[in-house]
Amino acid sequence: MSKEKKSEFKPYHHPAGGWGAANATARVLMEQSVLVKGSRGLLSMNQPGGFKCPSCAFPDPDHRKTLEFCENGAKALAFEATKARVTREFFAQHTVTSLMERSDHWLEMQGRLTEPMCYDSATDRYVPIAWDDAYALIGQHLQALDSPHEAEFYTSGRTANETAFLYSIFVREFGTNNFPDCSNMCHEPTSRGLPPAIGIGKGTIVMADFDQAEAIFVIGQNTGTNSPRMMTNLVEARKRGVPVVLINPMPERALIRFTEPQDILQMGTFGSTAISTDFVHVRIGGDLAIFKGMMRALFEADEAGEDVLDKAFIAEHTVGMEAVRADVMSTSWADITRVSGIPEEQIRHIAGIYAKSNATIICYGMGLTQHQEGSHLLQQLANLLLLKGNFGKPGAGIAPIRGHSNVQGDRTVGIDEKPTQAYLDRVRDVFGFEPPREHGHHVVEAVAAMEAGTAKVFFGMGGNFARAIPDTDRAYAAMARLNLTVNVTTKLNRAHLVHGRDALMLPVVARSEIIRTTKGEQFVTIEDAMANVTPSRGVFEPVSEDVRPETEIICRVAMATLPNSKTPWADYIEDYTLIRDRIADVYPEIYADFSEKMKNPHGFHLDIPPRRRVWKTPNGKANFLVMPGLEVNDVIEDPAMLRLATIRSHDQYNTTIYSNSDRYRGVYNNRLVIFMNKEDREDRGLENGAVVGLETYSDDGYRRYVDGLTILDYPMPRGAIAGYYPELNPLLPLDFYDEISGTPAAKAIPVKIVPSVASAAPIRIAG
Ligand SMILES: Nc1nc2c(c(=O)[nH]1)N[C@H]1C(S)=C(S)[C@@H](COP(=O)(O)OP(=O)(O)OC[C@H]3O[C@@H](n4cnc5c(=O)[nH]c(N)nc54)[C@H](O)[C@@H]3O)O[C@H]1N2
Ligand SMILES: Nc1nc2c(c(=O)[nH]1)N[C@H]1C(S)=C(S)[C@@H](COP(=O)(O)OP(=O)(O)OC[C@H]3O[C@@H](n4cnc5c(=O)[nH]c(N)nc54)[C@H](O)[C@@H]3O)O[C@H]1N2
Ligand SMILES: [Mo]
Helix, strand or coil: CCCCCEEEEEECCEEEEHHHHHHHHHHHHHCCCCCCHHHHHHCCCCCCCCCCCHHHHHHHCCCCCCCCCCHHHHHHHHHHHCCCEHHHHHHHHHCHHHHHHHCHHHHHCCEEEEECCCEEECECCCCCEEEEHHHHHHHHHHHHHHHHHHEEEECCCCCCCHEEEEHHHHHHHCCCCCCEEHHCCCCCCHHHHHHHHHHCCCCCHHHHHHHCCCEEEECCCHHHHHHHCCHHHHHHHHCCCCCCCEEEECCHHHHHHHEEECHHHHHCCCCCCEEECECCCCEEEEEEEEHHHHHHHHHHCCCCCCCCCCCCHHHHEEEHHHHHHHHHCCCCCCHHHHCCCCCHHHHHHHHHHHHCCEEEEEEEHHHCCCCCCCCHHHHHHHHHHHHCCCCCCCEEEECCCEEECCCCHHHHCCCCCCCHHHHHHHHHHHHHHCCCCCCCCCCHHHHHHHCCCCCEEEECCCCHHHHHCCHHHHHHHHHHCCCCEEEEECCCCCCHCCCCCCEEEEEECCCCCCCCCCCCCCEEECCCCCEEEEEEECCCCCCCCCECCHHHHHHHHHHCCCCCCCCCCCHHCHHHHHHHHHHHCCCHHHHHHHHCCCCCCCCCCCHHHHHHHHCCCCCCEECCCCCCCCCCCCCCCCCEEEEEECCCCCCCCCCCCCCEEHHCCCECCCCEEEEEEEHHHHHCCCCCCCEEEEECCCCCCCCCCEEEEEEECCCCCEEEEEEEECCCCHHHCCEEEECCCCCCCCEEEEEEEEECCCCCCCCCEEH
C-alpha cells in the first residue's frame, strides 16, 4: 500500500469511460515520462503496419477509427515504453531479500530491464552475466537432469506465435510436454469444456456479429476495465436498441453507464449510454442455476406449444437434448432461485429476452471459468445456445473474452500440456524427431512437482508465475527448492525474487519495439480472441542494445541444450518467415500459405468450424451435455462462510499494479479491501471500514490467512465478497480447481472473517 497517500472510498457517480478515461490516459503517459513517445506509439497501436496492443486480446474493429486504443491499452503501452530503467547499479544497491519486502507496484515502477542478470548467492544480489554464459548455464542445468520431465516450461500469453511455436518445438525435442501456461489459470475451461460440446475450444463470433446480434449477454466479465474496446460494440448495440443482459455479483460501473472516450460528441455533451438493460445480481457460483432456469423456462414454453426452440437445427446438428431436458425439468424453481439468489420472475424475464432474439451473443470471462466446475458450467452455456441454434448464423455465438493478447494463439501453435497424438505425429514428420507422447504438467501439477522435489528447473517465457499462481506461501517455498529458475522478461517482478539456487533474468525486446536481425526488420504475429491472425511490428527502438528478441532467446537456449539437434535454430533467429513456413507445415488445415497471407496487414481469420455448422466432435454433432445438480463449487455448511471472488482493479494488468486505486469501484490508494454486503457485515457486528483478516476453509493442514483487509460496504449479494488478486492468492488452495481444466477456482474461495492481528490504518469513507 502506498505510504504517502490516504486510503479513500468514495463511490464513482460519473459514467465510466469519457473524460475520466481521457484524463487517466494523459496522466499515465506523463507519469512514465513518455508523453511524446507514448502518443506516437498510440498512433501505431492496432493499426495496419503497426503493433498489436500488449494488453488484452480483443480484436480490432472491421470499420477502423483513426485511433484504436483504450485507457488500459494506453497504460500497458506507457508502462512498457517507460523511461525508467532497472540497471546493474540498481541491483548492486538492493539484495534480493530486501527487494522481496517491496510491493508489486514498487517493483513495477523501477522500469525496464536492460541486460541479462544472474543470481549471486554469495552477495544475495543479481549481477550481470554475458548472454552466452546465460545460455550455457541453462544448457548445463537441463542436460544434467535425470529426465526432461524434471523441467517446467511456463508460458504467459503475451508471447507471440513465432516464439511460442519454437518454444513448443524446443521443449518437445528436449523431451517433455510440461507446459504450464497462464491459460491454465484463465480460459482453460473454454479450451477443455467446449470441444466435447461444439468441437472447438474457442469463441465462435467475429466482430461483425455484434452488429447483427438481437441480444447480448455479458456474464462474469468486467468489460469496461479488462476489455474496454468491447464497450464500443456494446454502446453501438444499445444504440440499435439491442437488450444487453449483465449477470454479475458486482454492478460493474461501465456496464451500467458508459461514455465512449473517443466519441467527441458524447464527451462534449457529457452524454452517456446506459449499457445493461437487465442486471442480474447473481450469487457467486449461482450462474449454473440461472442457465438451468433459463433452459427450464424455454422447455416449459415449448411444452406449452410456443415456438421457442430451433427444432430444425436441433434435429439436424445436435445429439442429447432430451437428457438435458430431463435434467433441467427435474430441477425445481425453488432450488434454482435459492442457489442463484435470483427471483424466478427475473430468470423468466431474461429467458424471455433470449427466447425472442433470433441471434444472441453470450460473452463471458473469469466469473464463469474460475470455479471448481468451470468446464461443466460452460457446457451448460453451450446447451443454452444450442437450443436456439445460436451457432453458425450472423449475430450469434459464444464469446469467451480472452485475457492476454496472444493467449489463444499460444495454444493454437503448440503450448499444450495435453497435445493430441495427431499433432505430435505432425511435429515428428516436419522436424524429424520423436516427441514425447505422455501428457505433461499444467500449472497446479507443476507447482506440486516443485513441492515434491521432482521438478528441478523452471523456465518462464514471460509472466509472473510466482505471483499469479494459487497458494502463494506454499508456492514460494516450493520454488525456492529449484536448482534453476529462468525468467524471460521485460520488467522486474516477484517471479525473479522467488528464485532457485541459480537464477537468470533475460530481458527482451518488447511488443512495441523493433526487431532487427541480419535479414532486416522482422515482425511477429498474434491471434486475437476472435481468431484473427495479424502481424505486429514494433515502432520504438529497443530499450537497450543488450536486450534480445524472445525468438532468439529460445533458439539459443535450444542450441546450448541440444548440441546435436538437426532443427535449424540459427536460421530461425534471423528470418521469421522460415518459422511461419514451419507453422504452416505443422498446421496445414488452418495455416496454409501463412507467410503469403501475412503480406496483408489486416491478416486473416482462422477457420472456426461451428461458424459453418461443422462439428469436430467424435460423433460429428454438437452435443448437449448433462451436468447434474446446481452447485459449481463444494458446498460448505457453515453460516459464517463467505465466497470470495479474487478480481482485478481498474489500475492493474494481472500482477502488474499500475496504481493502488480502482476508480470505477470508488477505491483510492488501497488494494487491501473486501467488498461486502452491508447486512453481512452488520450480522457480524462489524463497522464499515473495519480492518479484519480472512481465513480459508481447508482441511489439508495448511492455515491460509491474509491480514489487514478493510471492509467496504458494497452492493454485493449476500454471502459473496470480493477482493484483489494477487494480494489474496495466499487464500487460494492449490488443490481447489476444476478437474477437467486444472483451473483454480479463484472466484469462489470459501473464507471466513477473523480478527486482524496487526490492524492497518483506517480508510476514509466519503459520504
Ligand atoms: N486492464 C486490464 N485488462 C485485462 C487484464 C487486467 O488485469 N487488466 N487481464 C487480462 C486477462 S489475463 C484476463 S483473463 C481478462 C480478465 O477479465 P475479467 O474476466 O473481466 O476478469 P476479473 O476482473 O477477474 O473478473 C471478472 C468478473 O467476474 C465477476 N464474478 C466473480 N464471481 C462471479 C460469479 O460467480 N459469477 C459471475 N457471473 N460473475 C462473477 C466479477 O464481479 C468481475 O466483474 O482481462 C484481460 N485484460
Ligand atoms: N487469485 C487469482 N489468481 C489469478 C487470476 C485471478 O483472477 N485470481 N487470474 C489468472 C489469470 S486469468 C492469468 S492470465 C494469470 C496471469 O499470469 P501471468 O501471465 O504469469 O502474469 P502477468 O501479470 O500477466 O505477467 C506480467 C509480467 O510479464 C512480463 N512481460 C510483460 N510483457 C512481456 C513481453 O512482451 N515479453 C516477456 N517475455 N515478458 C513480458 C513482465 O515481466 C511482467 O511483470 O494469473 C492468474 N491468477
Ligand atoms: Mo487471463
